[in-house]
Amino acid sequence: MITRINSKKNEKTRGSLSLGFLRDPRTRVVVGLIFMLFSVYLFVSLAGFFFTGGMDQSLIDKETRELVTNPDIVVGNPGRKLGAYLSDLLVNRWFGVSSFIFCYLLFIIGLGIMGRPLKSLGKKIILSFVLVIWISLLLGYIFNFVPSGYVFPGGAHGYFVCFWLNSFIGEIGTLFLLLVSFAVILFFGFENAFNKCVTMVKAYFARKAQRKEERRMAREAAAAQREMKTEQPENETEDTNLSPENEIITEAPTEDEFYSYVTEKESIEEDDTEEITSLVTVNNQVELPLNDEDREDIRQDTETITPPATDDIELTVMADKLEEQLTKNLMPDTEYDPTLDLSNYQYPPLDLLEEYASNASKVTAEELEENKNTIVETLRQYKIEITKIKATIGPTVTLYEIVPAPGIKISKIKNLEDDIALSLAALGIRIIAPIPGAGTIGIEVPNQKPEIVSMRGVIASKKFQESKYALPVALGRTISNEPYTFDLAKMPHLLVAGATGQGKSVGLNAIITSLLYKKHPSQLKFVMVDPKKVELSIYSVIEKHFLAKLPDAEEAIITDNDKVVATLNSLCIEMDSRYDLLKLAHVRNIKEYNEKFVKRQLNPNNGHRYLPYIVVVVDEFADLIMTAGKEVEQPIARIAQLARAVGIHMIIATQRPSTNIITGVIKANFPARVAFKVASMIDSRTILDSPGANQLIGRGDMLISKDSEMVRVQCAFVDTPEVDAVTKFIADQQGYPEAYMLPEYVSDTENGINSDVDLGMKDPLFEEAARLVVNTQQGSTSSIQRRFSIGYNRAGRIIDQLEAAGIVGPFEGSKARQVLIPDEYSLEHILKTVQEQF
Numbered sequence: 001m002i003t004r005i006n007s008k009k010n011e012k013t014r015g016s017l018s019l020g021f022l023r024d025p026r027t028r029v030v031v032g033l034i035f036m037l038f039s040v041y042l043f044v045s046l047a048g049f050f051f052t053g054g055m056d057q058s059l060i061d062k063e064t065r066e067l068v069t070n071p072d073i074v075v076g077n078p079g080r081k082l083g084a085y086l087s088d089l090l091v092n093r094w095f096g097v098s099s100f101i102f103c104y105l106l107f108i109i110g111l112g113i114m115g116r117p118l119k120s121l122g123k124k125i126i127l128s129f130v131l132v133i134w135i136s137l138l139l140g141y142i143f144n145f146v147p148s149g150y151v152f153p154g155g156a157h158g159y160f161v162c163f164w165l166n167s168f169i170g171e172i173g174t175l176f177l178l179l180v181s182f183a184v185i186l187f188f189g190f191e192n193a194f195n196k197c198v199t200m201v202k203a204y205f206a207r208k209a210q211r212k213e214e215r216r217m218a219r220e221a222a223a224a225q226r227e228m229k230t231e232q233p234e235n236e237t238e239d240t241n242l243s244p245e246n247e248i249i250t251e252a253p254t255e256d257e258f259y260s261y262v263t264e265k266e267s268i269e270e271d272d273t274e275e276i277t278s279l280v281t282v283n284n285q286v287e288l289p290l291n292d293e294d295r296e297d298i299r300q301d302t303e304t305i306t307p308p309a310t311d312d313i314e315l316t317v318m319a320d321k322l323e324e325q326l327t328k329n330l331m332p333d334t335e336y337d338p339t340l341d342l343s344n345y346q347y348p349p350l351d352l353l354e355e356y357a358s359n360a361s362k363v364t365a366e367e368l369e370e371n372k373n374t375i376v377e378t379l380r381q382y383k384i385e386i387t388k389i390k391a392t393i394g395p396t397v398t399l400y401e402i403v404p405a406p407g408i409k410i411s412k413i414k415n416l417e418d419d420i421a422l423s424l425a426a427l428g429i430r431i432i433a434p435i436p437g438a439g440t441i442g443i444e445v446p447n448q449k450p451e452i453v454s455m456r457g458v459i460a461s462k463k464f465q466e467s468k469y470a471l472p473v474a475l476g477r478t479i480s481n482e483p484y485t486f487d488l489a490k491m492p493h494l495l496v497a498g499a500t501g502q503g504k505s506v507g508l509n510a511i512i513t514s515l516l517y518k519k520h521p522s523q524l525k526f527v528m529v530d531p532k533k534v535e536l537s538i539y540s541v542i543e544k545h546f547l548a549k550l551p552d553a554e555e556a557i558i559t560d561n562d563k564v565v566a567t568l569n570s571l572c573i574e575m576d577s578r579y580d581l582l583k584l585a586h587v588r589n590i591k592e593y594n595e596k597f598v599k600r601q602l603n604p605n606n607g608h609r610y611l612p613y614i615v616v617v618v619d620e621f622a623d624l625i626m627t628a629g630k631e632v633e634q635p636i637a638r639i640a641q642l643a644r645a646v647g648i649h650m651i652i653a654t655q656r657p658s659t660n661i662i663t664g665v666i667k668a669n670f671p672a673r674v675a676f677k678v679a680s681m682i683d684s685r686t687i688l689d690s691p692g693a694n695q696l697i698g699r700g701d702m703l704i705s706k707d708s709e710m711v712r713v714q715c716a717f718v719d720t721p722e723v724d725a726v727t728k729f730i731a732d733q734q735g736y737p738e739a740y741m742l743p744e745y746v747s748d749t750e751n752g753i754n755s756d757v758d759l760g761m762k763d764p765l766f767e768e769a770a771r772l773v774v775n776t777q778q779g780s781t782s783s784i785q786r787r788f789s790i791g792y793n794r795a796g797r798i799i800d801q802l803e804a805a806g807i808v809g810p811f812e813g814s815k816a817r818q819v820l821i822p823d824e825y826s827l828e829h830i831l832k833t834v835q836e837q838f
């Protein structure tokens, strides 16, 4: 027994000795080197065989013993007798030319033994054998048909196996077998190379398709440019008409005085209008560095979107950088073009709009003389002497600018406003005392034959055509006949008021039309609210191009007040989700966001999307506020306060500018206001914070106030048939499959917040659990229990609270509860509501 144990021990020791010997690095180097040198020797011999094999044939056919012992037998192979013998054995009797692979195999085995770490050595060995056999078969197959002298390229193995296969499955069958086995070898043996090949082929076709697309876009751009060029001369003519011909000096000053005055006035006037119309404009570019006010706004905006916890910042930044890098690697090189979905979209041509004849409206010299004399006379009655008077003829009013004699108080002239109006026997006299920055006094007197300002003219104007505004609007002409344009995105919202029949609807149409002329459907969406049901219905045909609506809404134009509340709240959700996207993208506003998206720096897989501007148009706000009150006021105020950075802008119109309609909250958030003629001075004060709108002459005559500046503008006239033609032109083109969908909004009464459970005593994990449930779309107690490692009772309480908040449905026995909220955006809104209410 003991002896047996001892002998086993000895065997073990011997085994470990021999293994130990092999593990000795010196041995490994020597053995590895032997393998490698032998592989080189074999390679040289095999190569030599193809030159000397024929001559050596008869010699190596001798008996092995003689071959080895007789030094007189001399062969030509560089590996001499052994080399000649091995080559003949490997090439002719075994595997043919593929035997070269044995050299490779011996070499890498040698390397492996020497300790050189080789990746997947085992796989390489197996693959080498498989290749030896396959190549041998292939060459055997080919040289079955072609004679090849003394060499069998496929070796005896290739020759005989193919011979047998041919008799068994036929030549074609053998060929198929070879091809299929080749594919299998490629697929399993050279996976990476195979994938690379596939990727290369795919990339080749993708490049081809991309080049094709680029050529197509270039062709379209060239065509669009040609089209623009043909339209250009018309615009230029339009603008050359705007010479200050309409300025007429009617009295007193000498020629020199007049010219110096005009130059001075023009420069001042230009400054004023520039500031109001286009803010700061350099070389027609409106790319502005943000001013302090903007920054403050954005700071406030971003503050309301929950700043990230400081601990998380570092990690978030790292994750973002990584994501940015990944995004860069994965995204295509070309810029994203939002217009590509509707790449054939044509902007409406100018000839859809009418050109209203303006000849009849010229103010005659007699009219000017008469008015001037009356003004001078009237003022003289009140002992007000003037030194200069100058007239500027506008489309509806003529501005008489007077320079009073030294020592005359401006307030005195202002107090005489009514008397002068009476003496001039015309409605709509407005006294501007003094004209800001000019030191003169302006008296605006309506023209006897007012001119109709054509929408076509202002749209065609160079100023509008070349504007680079985000939301360009051409609203009419100023007193000096300049087109009045502005960027709605900078306003950022508009309050429009005017008594009935004074041109409000025409004004709204002018705003919408100018946007339709400049924006692609991918860049702009309208939300239209029309309680009067008739004013905006004209736009319903462009639903699939330019309108946005709630997912369950049948009509895109909202006429029902209940729907308005839902839509405004939905816009708040859209606003919040846009802020989230901005935060994720580390940008401050929609412009920067879209720029980043276009440059493909934002990955759509992370929820990023191109954001169109949204313009909300409410035609009769008074109706809404009367019926829905706070319910509409709150979301409107919220959007007005916050939405500018995310590209949501509002235009709210009302017939009744009384304080119960235009409340302090609304007013505070709408710094830009447009007043058509209103009934009383009180109304004018409500809308503009100053009188003046009551003295307008109607029919599109309006005052626009922004940042305490006031401009009188004649609104461009665009008639219903013109709007019809424009919308029809758009509607006839291919649109999106449906209107732009706003996020779903579920009101508290609809979502049925359950009052049995006290949401004021929410579990600290309530919000996290809600996110888990919505993200996984699983409303089970056990999943909450598992995820947060809490007891069943606590998890049950949380699920009851989720039910109370309308996030999951009621208990359904053994089945998991239904999750009622489809996505995180909707959830965040509900969480916010719950937080506010409890």
Ligand SMILES: Nc1ncnc2c1ncn2[C@@H]1O[C@H](COP(=O)(O)OP(=O)(O)OP(=O)(O)O)[C@@H](O)[C@H]1O
Pocket (backbone or CB within 6 Å): 452, 453, 498, 499, 500, 501, 502, 503, 504, 505, 506, 507, 655, 699, 700, 701, 714, 715, 716, 717, 718
């Ligand atoms: N810019 C304009 N130029 C010339 N005429 C105009 C202009 N704007 C309005 N008008 C004239 O005034 C009429 C009434 O205009 P509009 O329908 O816009 O008024 P409104 O203020 O919208 O009235 P309501 O509030 O009752 O709808 C128009 O039909 C048109 O004849």
